[in-house]
Amino acid sequence: MFQKTKVKNELPSPVEIGEDNFETAEEIFPIIEFPPELEHEHVPELPWGYDDNKITIMARDPEWIYAYWDISEERRNSLRHTYGPGWDNSLPVLRVYDVTGISYFNGFNANHHYDTVINDYAGSWYIHVGVPNRTYCIDLGRILSDGTYIAVARSNFTFTPRNSISNNVDSEWMLVSENERKLYSRISPLTGTSSGELFNRKMH
C-alpha cells in the first residue's frame, strides 16, 4: 500500500521506537564527533592538583556530600617530620561534623561527628551522610596509633537539601486542612525530573 523510497545503498537500520528510547540523551545535545583534522590537535592536560592544602565539600543531594582535597608534598613531609614514624602508620580519615545551627564552629562544638576511613591515594571522596537538611563541615585528618586525632585541613560548610514537605506551616499562609489534603494529593508524586527526562532514556 505505502511505497518506500527506492534506496540503492545499504541503510543503517532505523532506531526502533519503543518505550525505552523515544528520546535519547544524545539528541538533546549534539552527537559530538571530531572531524579528522581535529584529531591531531594537541589537547592540553590539566595539572594533577594545585597544592592548596585545602579540602572543599559540596552537597550532591539530600544524603551525599562530595569532597576533594590537595595536600602538598611539602606539607605532608612537614607533618611526617612533626609526628615522627607514627605518621605513616596513622589512619587517613574524613571527620564529618554536623554543624547545623552552629554560628561559630571552633572544631569542638559540633552537634556530633564521626569518622570515615579513606585511603592515602584518594584525592576525593563521596560521603554518605544520610541526613537531609543538615549543615556539615569535614576535616581531612589522621588518627595516630594511640588514638590521637590530627586535623590536616578543614573544609567550608555545605548543607544537604531537603527531600520532604516541611512540617513548618506559616499561620498567615494556610489552606484549611481539607483543601490542603486535596491539593497535595493532586501534586504528588513529585518526580523531580526534567522535561527531557520524562522520556525514558536509551541506555548507552
Place this chain on the structure above:
Amino acid sequence: MPKGYLALVLHAHLPYVRHPEHEFFLEERWFFEAVTECYIPLIHVFESLVNDGVDFRITMSITPPLMSMLTDGLLQERYSKHITKLIELAEKEVERTKWNPHFHGTALMYKDLFIRASQTFHDKYQRNLLNAFRKFQNLGVLEVITCGATHGYFPLLGVKKESLRAQVGVAADLYTRLMGRRPKGIWLPECGYTSGLDNILDEFGLKYFFVDSHGLMYADTRPKYGVYAPVYCPSGVAAFGRDVETSKQVWSVNEGYPGDYDYREYYRDIGWELDYDYIKPYIHPNGLRINTGIKYYRITGRTEDKHAYDPGRGRYKAEIHAGNFMFNREKQIEFLADIFDRKPLIVSPYDAELFGHWWFEGPQFLECLIRKIAFNQDTIKLITPSEYLLKYPVNQMTVPASSSWGYKGYHEVWLEGSNDWIYPHLHKAAERMSELAAMFPHAEGDLLRALKQAARELLLAQSSDWAFIMKTGTMDGYARRRTKQHLHRFTGLYEDIKWNKINPQWLSELEDKDNIFPEIDYRHFRPAREATGAAVNY
C-alpha cells in the same frame, strides 16, 4: 473573567559552538537545525498570532550563548549558506518524488518551509533573529528572560560566589545590550538552585526565577498554594515552581502527545536513506551521513515498517492534542480555583527545541493551543510570571529547597564519576580570576584585553553542557576537550597577566576563537565579601 492562569515557558539554549578555524564543523549544524526547525517556526507562530490580533503571552528564556550565536556574523553567514543549500536539496526532492503521491506532498511542504525560513531570516529580520524576539517583546506578547552566561550549573560553581556573580552579571549585561532593557527574570540553568543564591539574582535586579516542583514543595515552610503560586525568597526574589501535570502531558512516553503515530518520525532522515551520490553534497564533506532535516515517514507504531507522513493528518492531530491540553488545563484550574482563595497559576516550562525539532508538529500544537485558549473558552488565560506578580504582589515568604530539574532532582547529573574531576579546576580558576580582578581594578590596553579574555575562557569552561555530555557518555571527547582547552587557555592568560608577560599575538588568536561576550566586564569576578564557612586550614 478567567478562573486561573497558565504560564508557558520555553527555554531555548545551545552550548556556544563556533569554530572559525573550520569551514565545516559538525556541531555547528545543530545551531542551523534549531534555527530552521524550531526558532523560525516559533517566530512564524508569533507572527501569525500577532497578525490576527490574538492576545497571548509566552515567556521565553534565550540563553546568552544562544543570543550570541544568533547575533554572530560568521554563524549568520554560515546559516545563510546552509538554508540556501537546503532549499536546493528540497527542490531536487520535489523533482525526485514527482511521480510518487505518498511523498510528493511532503517534499513540497519542506520546500515551502525552507523558502519561508530563508525569507524570514534574510529579508524580514536581516539575518538577526533576535530582532524578531525583541519585536515580540516590545509588542507585549513575549517576555524574554535571561539565563546563566554560559549555562553554568550554579549549585556546584557556587562554592566560589564570584562565579555566580559573573554568570549572572555577564548575562544581564548582554541581555541589556541586545534587548534594550534590563531582564526581569532568569531561567536558572537546569533549574539548579541552592538556598540563598537568589541574593545574587537580587543584586542584578532580577525579580523571579524557576525551580522544579519539589524545589517549591520542599521549601522550609509549606507553600500554601503548592506550586500554583510563587513564593518570595528572603531576598524578595520570587520563585515559581514547575507543574508536573503539564510536563507529563507533553513529554511522557506513555501519556504524552509527541509519540502519536501520525506525527513525523524523527529518525528516517534522507541523509541516511538516499543514494550516496545523490545526497553527498548535503551531508558531511568527508562523506559521513548526517541529518538533513528532510524526513518522509510518520511514527506509525512500534514497528520498523514506517508509513509515509501525511502533513494533513499530522496537523489534525496537533489540533486534537491542543484541544485536549486545553481541556485538561480547564479542569485543573477549576479544581484549584475551588480550593484556593486566589487565582491559581500553572507554570509549564519546556525546552524550546521540543517544538519543531523533536516534535515536528510542536509549533502547530502551540499555535492551535494559543488560539483555542483565546477564543474557545474563558476559564484560563495566558500570563507571564511578571504579570502574575503584578496581580498578586503579596506572596508567602519561604526558602525553596536546593534542587534541579535534572535526573533524580538534585545535583548528581553534574557531579558523578564521569565529571567530578572538573570542579577542583573550575574552582581554582575562579579563585584566580577573582585574584586578577582584585589586582587590576582599572585595566587598559593589552592588559584589559587579556583580563577580558581570561574571563571569557573561564565562563566557557563553566558551561554545564560539558559535564552533562560527560555524564551521558555519548562521544564525550568533545566535552572533555572544550573543558581542558578553556581551562588551559585561562591558566596561560592568568600566568601571563600575573607575571607581566602578555603575548598579544596569542591573545588575538584566542579573541578570534573564543569571541563570546565582546563587551565582557571582567570585574564581575571581583572578590565577594564572604560570610562564614570559609575553609580553615592548619
